[in-house]
Amino acid sequence: MADSRTSYVILGLLAIESNKSGYDLRKAIEGSVGHFWGESYGQIYPALKRLVADSFIVANDAPNGTRKRRQEYSITEGGRAYLREWLAVPFHNDPPRNEFLLKLFFGGEAAPAVAIAHVKDCNEKNRRMLGMLAQYEEMTRRQAPKNIHEPYWALTIQLGVALTQAALAWGEDAVATLTELQAGNESSGIRQPTS
Amino acid sequence: MADSRTSYVILGLLAIESNKSGYDLRKAIEGSVGHFWGESYGQIYPALKRLVADSFIVANDAPNGTRKRRQEYSITEGGRAYLREWLAVPFHNDPPRNEFLLKLFFGGEAAPAVAIAHVKDCNEKNRRMLGMLAQYEEMTRRQAPKNIHEPYWALTIQLGVALTQAALAWGEDAVATLTELQAGNESSGIRQPTS
């Protein structure tokens, strides 16, 4: 069984472009789906073996060198079918784990400064993210017409932008709100956790 | 070592309200942080034991019944300190795993109808989420003045609302975009994956 979603990521990437090694796949993930789906070597290499065993992919046996040299893979028709099958299944997102929100939720147990720092940190990350997304946006637009995947990639980027902008707008408000709260507490002498 | 973030969730909830059993904690999580942080019994009960061993919490030994009856816990001063310490550490979100975005990204490998269905599904979930968030918003507002945590809870809810609204707005656009794409492909007779 070529179980587990790692296999589908590999199939998806090989469907877009063949002749990739495990190493290539890792790098391809980093520079694209990595923002919403990460994979490590410890997952990729075993998955490749399983996919070969199920003949969803084939190894391009051209080991020109002697021993351990790059091994490239391509998707088979069976692999494509298997991928399409999975694509059609309703998605199921795993339970989210957002440490930022968790710490914010428990913010009342610490000084307001703690939460403020977290929100500012979050804002900073979101600003960087917006920069990155702008680059991706341009990259996909440039290669647009020749790429059947472009509309889908553009949509994922657009969602990223929309979410990040919303988070950033919220974050700027939140800093203001928390700063007011902090000032109010201090002036009214309310006892609150230090550190 | 009372490692792993499960412990902090427990400490946080017990800091807000003491005398909770493992069962209570599970339910409390479901109805609050559950939207961004889930925990199962398999994590909670072992964590409770570790926390007791480290005396970050204490068991309220009032087993009035004979054998296995509800065991409640409360946070200690040490536990509070440990929680505050963790709250002050910069957050680190684990790599996101968003199956929806993954399937959307690979949308070009299937028929447009597949992606459209996913986006509609996503929109539906977001609409339900907005309804839930509105309820939470009212609940926290009602008990606002007497609760020092209210500002923080309100902020987490507001972020949820902002993100969900942004996603929904995107989703409605996306359905339109993909529907156009579908129509265009069909009329121009471009070959594309079926099913």
Place this chain on the structure above:
DNA sequence: CGTGGCATGTAAACGGTTACATGATTTA
């Protein structure tokens, strides 16, 4: 010749979910 990047792989450990076992209490 040495360093850094390319490349493949694996073992151990970890965090987490699932499914199951058990039994007490309440309510219909």
Place this chain on the structure above:
DNA sequence: TAAATCATGTAACCGTTTACATGCCACG
């Protein structure tokens, strides 16, 4: 007294990350 729900726990399993081991190759 049967069913539902409260309540506690654990063992098995799974997916994943981390750290490590290995070695090729190009370039300065």
